Every structure is written in structure tokens, then in C-alpha cells.
Amino acid sequence: MGTNISSVSDGINSDAAKITGGENFSPGQAPFNDGLIKIDHLEKTYAMGDVEVHALRGVSFNVVCKEFVAIMGASGSGKSTFMNILGCLDKPTSGTYILDNINVGSLSRDELAFIRNKKIGFVFQGFNLLSRTTALENVELPLFYNSTSTKLRKEKSIEALKKVGLEERIYHYPNQLSGGQQQRVAIARALVNDPSIVLADEPTGNLDSKTSIEVMEIFQKLNEQGITIILVTHEPDIALFAKRHIIFRDGKIISDKFNAEPNKASEVLKTISSIDDEVKV
Ligand SMILES: Nc1ncnc2c1ncn2[C@@H]1O[C@H](COP(=O)(O)OP(=O)(O)O)[C@@H](O)[C@H]1O
Numbered sequence: 001m002g003t004n005i006s007s008v009s010d011g012i013n014s015d016a017a018k019i020t021g022g023e024n025f026s027p028g029q030a031p032f033n034d035g036l037i038k039i040d041h042l043e044k045t046y047a048m049g050d051v052e053v054h055a056l057r058g059v060s061f062n063v064v065c066k067e068f069v070a071i072m073g074a075s076g077s078g079k080s081t082f083m084n085i086l087g088c089l090d091k092p093t094s095g096t097y098i099l100d101n102i103n104v105g106s107l108s109r110d111e112l113a114f115i116r117n118k119k120i121g122f123v124f125q126g127f128n129l130l131s132r133t134t135a136l137e138n139v140e141l142p143l144f145y146n147s148t149s150t151k152l153r154k155e156k157s158i159e160a161l162k163k164v165g166l167e168e169r170i171y172h173y174p175n176q177l178s179g180g181q182q183q184r185v186a187i188a189r190a191l192v193n194d195p196s197i198v199l200a201d202e203p204t205g206n207l208d209s210k211t212s213i214e215v216m217e218i219f220q221k222l223n224e225q226g227i228t229i230i231l232v233t234h235e236p237d238i239a240l241f242a243k244r245h246i247i248f249r250d251g252k253i254i255s256d257k258f259n260a261e262p263n264k265a266s267e268v269l270k271t272i273s274s275i276d277d278e279v280k281v
């Protein structure tokens with residue numbers, strides 16, 4: 001018997017993260033009992049012909065609601081593999097993954113798809129928008145899986161596009177939008193099902209630095225509204241906007257620290273705007 005899907009709770013657990021700041025826990029073992037995500041000794045091995053690639057070698061990791069985590073580490077250290085498992089896109093070779101009190105390892109493919117659609121929004125480095133489709137239609141896509149009515153689909157999508165400041169551009173096609181605007185469409189698409197978690201794998205990797213900070217401003221706003229954010233970045237400046245820093249090396253967590261004073265993207269943007277103004281004068 002699989003997990004009863006109706007037992008999946010909609011709401012986010014109300015106990016907020018107590019971000020104390022500055023402490024270094026043993027890797028992946030932040031002392032939280034009341035987790036949104038609990039991962040224990042996760043391993044992922046890819047078989048490549050005769051060779052086995054150990055992408056994850058025993059990762060343990062807890063996240064409570066409303067955290068904002070930046071995951072860093074060299075290329076090939078297992079970050080994307082980890083995010084794909086967190087996002088229920090892939091299954092681990094061994095170890096357990098509990099998401100909101102559901103043991104993800106015990107779910108069928110359909111149940112996994114349900115959880116993914118209901119709880120998790122994804123944002124990728126390359127935006128992954130359909131090019132012949134308007135911003136609005138791109139955002140509507142995830143709603144086609146839940147038999148939402150046409151009217152409600154449009155309303156929810158416009159609401160999500162408003163959250164990212166793109167209400168003026170809903171009928172634009174991706175090639176009529178800047179990189180930053182395309183990423184905002186992708187964020188709106190991630191939000192349209194009201195997820196409790198947004199997973200973003202190098203979301204600023206294709207953006208210039210000011211646009212990257214604008215994207216981080218959106219993530220910070222969403223986080224303040226209660227959405228848990230887990231973001232992969234290789235840019236230390238971007239990680240400074242997160243409340244917790246985790247570093248991967250060779251498929252393991254080697255450092256897990258809270259950032260007591262995250263930079264505030266809206267403040268940083270003000271200083272950048274004033275520099276731009278000075279240059280214009
Ligand atoms: N689908 C796959 N098949 C085989 N090996 C893979 C696959 N995906 C990732 N890997 C390998 O797993 C390791 C971790 O990759 P990845 O998770 O993409 O790292 P990162 O995102 O940190 O760059 C790398 O050695 C990579 O080559």
C-alpha cells in the first residue's frame with residue numbers, strides 16, 4: 001500500500017525557522033526536530049557502462065519551513081543531482097527523504113508527480129520556457145495537470161505574473177523579453193500552484209549582476225511571504241542573500257552555516273541605481 005495521497009497537508013507548518021546565526025553544525029545536521037525536509041544518508045550512484053559514478057555519498061540534511069538555503073560547491077560535486085532528488089524528479093539509490101511528513105521513497109510515480117506539482121516549484125538556469133508560447137501560456141502550463149478551469153487558469157497565472165512584476169508583458173513571447181524578464185516568467189510558472197518550496201538551480205547563471213540581484217529580490221520577497229527557498233549558486237555574492245550556506249564537495253556536505261545577516265537585495269539595488277544615476281549625470 002502506498003501513502004494515502006489525501007493525507008498530504010496543504011499548509012506550511014507554522015513553526016518558523018529559528019535562524020540563530022553564525023553557528024556551524026556538523027555537516028547537514030542542523031538541530032531541527034520539526035522539519036519540512038528531512039534527508040538521511042542519501043546516496044546516488046549512476047551506472048555508466050562498467051563504471052559507477054557516486055554523485056552523492058551520504059548526504060544528511062534538514063530544512064524547516066521558511067528557510068532560505070544557498071547550496072554551493074564545485075562543478076560535479078552533486079548539487080544538481082541533489083536538487084533533482086529534492087524536487088522528486090529523481091530517486092536516490094539509498095537513504096531516506098521525508099518531505100512534509102511523507103516518505104517520498106515509498107511513493108508511486110503518480111504520487112510523486114502529485115507531490116511535485118502541489119508542493120514544489122522549479123527554476124532553472126536556462127529558464128526552460130516554451131519559445132512559441134506567450135508568458136501567460138508558459139505560466140499556465142503546470143495548471144493543465146490539475147484540471148483547473150480555463151478562467152481560473154488565466155486568473156492564477158496573471159496573479160503569479162503580477163508577483164514578479166510582469167503584468168504588463170503577459171502576451172509577450174520569450175524572445176520579446178530580456179533574460180531577467182524570462183527568468184521572472186519562469187519564477188511565475190514555479191509559483192502558479194502555490195508551492196511551499198521553490199528549488200532554483202543556478203537561477204542567475206545566465207544573468208548580469210544587476211538582473212541577478214533583481215531575481216534575488218524576488219526570492220527574498222517570496223521567502224518573507226513564507227515560501228522555503230533552496231537555491232544552487234556558484235557565486236558567493238548571490239549566496240550572501242540567503243540565510244544559510246551549505247557547501248558540497250565530492251557528493252558530500254562539507255560545511256553548513258547560518259548567515260546571521262543576509263544582504264538585502266532591495267537595499268543593494270538602491271546603491272546600484274544611484275551609481276547608475278551618477279554615471280548618467
Ligand atoms: N544522469 C547522469 N548520468 C551519469 N552521471 C551523472 C548524471 N548526472 C550527473 N552525473 C555525474 O554525477 C556527478 C555530479 O553531477 P551534478 O549533480 O550534475 O553536479 P553539479 O550540479 O554540482 O555540477 C558528476 O560526476 C556528473 O558527471
Ligand SMILES: [Mg+2]
Pocket residue numbers: 079080081
Ligand atoms: Mg549542476
